[in-house]
Amino acid sequence: MLLFQTWAVMGVLLNMLGQGMVLSFPTVLLPALSLPDSEIKADIYVASWLASVIGIAGIPGFLMSSFLMDIYGRKLAHGVVLIPGILGWLLIYFAKNITVLIIGRSLCGFAASATVCLGAVVIGEYTSPGNRGMFLNLKTTAVCVGNMVVHIFGHFYSYKIVALIALIPLFLSLIIILTWPESPAWLASRKRFDESEKAFYWLRGKSVKSTRELEEMIRAQKERNEYPSAKSMPAKFLDFFRKFTKRDFIKPVMIIFFSAVLLESCGRHIFPAYALQIIGEVTESKSQSFYFTLGIDSIISISAMFSSALVKIMKRRRLLFGSGFAAVIVLFSVCLYLYLSANGYIAKDKSWIAIALFSLYFILSNLGCTPIPLALLGEIFPLAHRGAGSAVAGVFLSLAVMAGMQVTPFLLVSLKVYGTFAVFGLVMGVALIALYFILPETKDRTLQEIEDYFNFGRYRDDVIENDDEVKMKMIPQ
Numbered sequence: 001m002l003l004f005q006t007w008a009v010m011g012v013l014l015n016m017l018g019q020g021m022v023l024s025f026p027t028v029l030l031p032a033l034s035l036p037d038s039e040i041k042a043d044i045y046v047a048s049w050l051a052s053v054i055g056i057a058g059i060p061g062f063l064m065s066s067f068l069m070d071i072y073g074r075k076l077a078h079g080v081v082l083i084p085g086i087l088g089w090l091l092i093y094f095a096k097n098i099t100v101l102i103i104g105r106s107l108c109g110f111a112a113s114a115t116v117c118l119g120a121v122v123i124g125e126y127t128s129p130g131n132r133g134m135f136l137n138l139k140t141t142a143v144c145v146g147n148m149v150v151h152i153f154g155h156f157y158s159y160k161i162v163a164l165i166a167l168i169p170l171f172l173s174l175i176i177i178l179t180w181p182e183s184p185a186w187l188a189s190r191k192r193f194d195e196s197e198k199a200f201y202w203l204r205g206k207s208v209k210s211t212r213e214l215e216e217m218i219r220a221q222k223e224r225n226e227y228p229s230a231k232s233m234p235a236k237f238l239d240f241f242r243k244f245t246k247r248d249f250i251k252p253v254m255i256i257f258f259s260a261v262l263l264e265s266c267g268r269h270i271f272p273a274y275a276l277q278i279i280g281e282v283t284e285s286k287s288q289s290f291y292f293t294l295g296i297d298s299i300i301s302i303s304a305m306f307s308s309a310l311v312k313i314m315k316r317r318r319l320l321f322g323s324g325f326a327a328v329i330v331l332f333s334v335c336l337y338l339y340l341s342a343n344g345y346i347a348k349d350k351s352w353i354a355i356a357l358f359s360l361y362f363i364l365s366n367l368g369c370t371p372i373p374l375a376l377l378g379e380i381f382p383l384a385h386r387g388a389g390s391a392v393a394g395v396f397l398s399l400a401v402m403a404g405m406q407v408t409p410f411l412l413v414s415l416k417v418y419g420t421f422a423v424f425g426l427v428m429g430v431a432l433i434a435l436y437f438i439l440p441e442t443k444d445r446t447l448q449e450i451e452d453y454f455n456f457g458r459y460r461d462d463v464i465e466n467d468d469e470v471k472m473k474m475i476p477q
Contacts, residue, residue, distance in 0.1 A: 001203060001205040005127045008126045009126065011173050012119040013138055014173035015082065015170065016115075016142035016146070017142045018112070019115065020145060020147045021146040021165075021166040022085075023112070024272035025162070026047075026051040027272065027277075028154030028159045028162055029159045030050065031276065033047070034047075042098060048405070049102065050105055051274075052401070052404075052406040053105050054108065054401065054405070055398050055404075057106035058109050059394065059398040061081065061109065061110035061111065062391055062395060065081050065118045065390065066117070066394065068080060069121065070387030070388075073183060074182065077118055079174060079177045081118065082111055084110045085110070085111025085170050088104045088108035089108060089163045089164070089166050090104075092104035093160050113398055116374070117393050118390065119139060120377035120379075121377070123378050124378030124379055125186070128210070128213075130312075130444060133442075133444075134308045134309070134311055136371070140304045141301060141304040141371075144301040145301050147272040147297055148301055184197070188221040189221055189384075191221075197214060201214075220451070221383070248451070248455045253389065253392055255435065256376065256396055257396050258438070260373070260400045261431040262324075262428060263374065264401060266327065266428050267365065269401050274408055274409070275293045275296070279292045282354045282358070284348070284351065296355075303363040303364075304371060307366060316372055323364045324432045328432070330357060331422075334358055334361060334421070335425065337353060339418045342418065377393055380442065382454060382455070383447070
């Protein structure tokens, strides 16, 4: 039932659009605070904290959403964590000093971070294997559109009006969430098998393939329920740390760590937050930087949407590493060009070359390096570890965002644009190499098949199709 899956996913995508507005808001906020007639003043240190505080606030956001999704289900958790975001935007609108602005940004960061893993888990559990990759990649598209919305409205309106506009997607998301069924996977994990079956067929329809997937999920949960789980709080606390001794937890955590490094180093959060400053330095034209930024925003959004189509026909690994290593090469090319022009080795009157190279870089990075790491959040953690895994992933992602946002303004001042992106390019290359050796292929596999992979570690050939691609199932060793 693609229609019902799409409706459910729209609740996540609208929230992701709002998250994109949170990320790019410093582009509007920080220049406004630097104006001579601004009632609120901020120097470079305060400005860096206004931009990066969403990373710090993201840690409790991730932990809270992980706890809520495990204990109370995906639907309630997703609705509850939107409320701090709504309050945060209202505080930003009414703020009269830096303290209130930071609190507002923190609440927005809390809500945005809380729904990164949660939204991926919802899409992973609510959609069919054939559609899952497309919907997970559309999360990135929604964030890119949110970035562009802020840049457009921020050009014509004050940051306070933009804060009010940012409330709209959150309210629409909340309305859609109220119509969701609960996650079939979560219901099965709570031994509510009849409710799980009803919700599953509402989302997927009844077919041979969907029935087989449901039966496999319920079978796995019944086997797991044969073993008693920790009940007391100290026992649960101890059980959490025991997960770090389990193969099916450690390897996904390693993948998410390098995915977080890749996501941040490819400019996923940095460029939206400092777009006008970066483009202004590259073009040496502050008056035209808005139009260049808008053009790059459009390119990024279109390429992210194109990635959602590509992921339907290409293997995840092929798309990630093909586009990722190509993006690194292009990034070093643009850094070399900017270095040579800045130091007078070549003429400075062809800024369109740098803009074109940056555009190509963002096209390539948004085909794989941005959407696939975020998509993995909804795929690779086994159901038993999904809450704890989301919490650990959230800490990694929050620290990466905070570090990137915090150091970028200082790197831009000390190393210029070319030095800043050269540093990020090196980190990006290391992350891609690490993922090349540890990331499995997940395209068109059920969540249960992926879970079995991390439990048992190898595949057996099941069906060989005409194109020689192997469909694999797991067998225990």
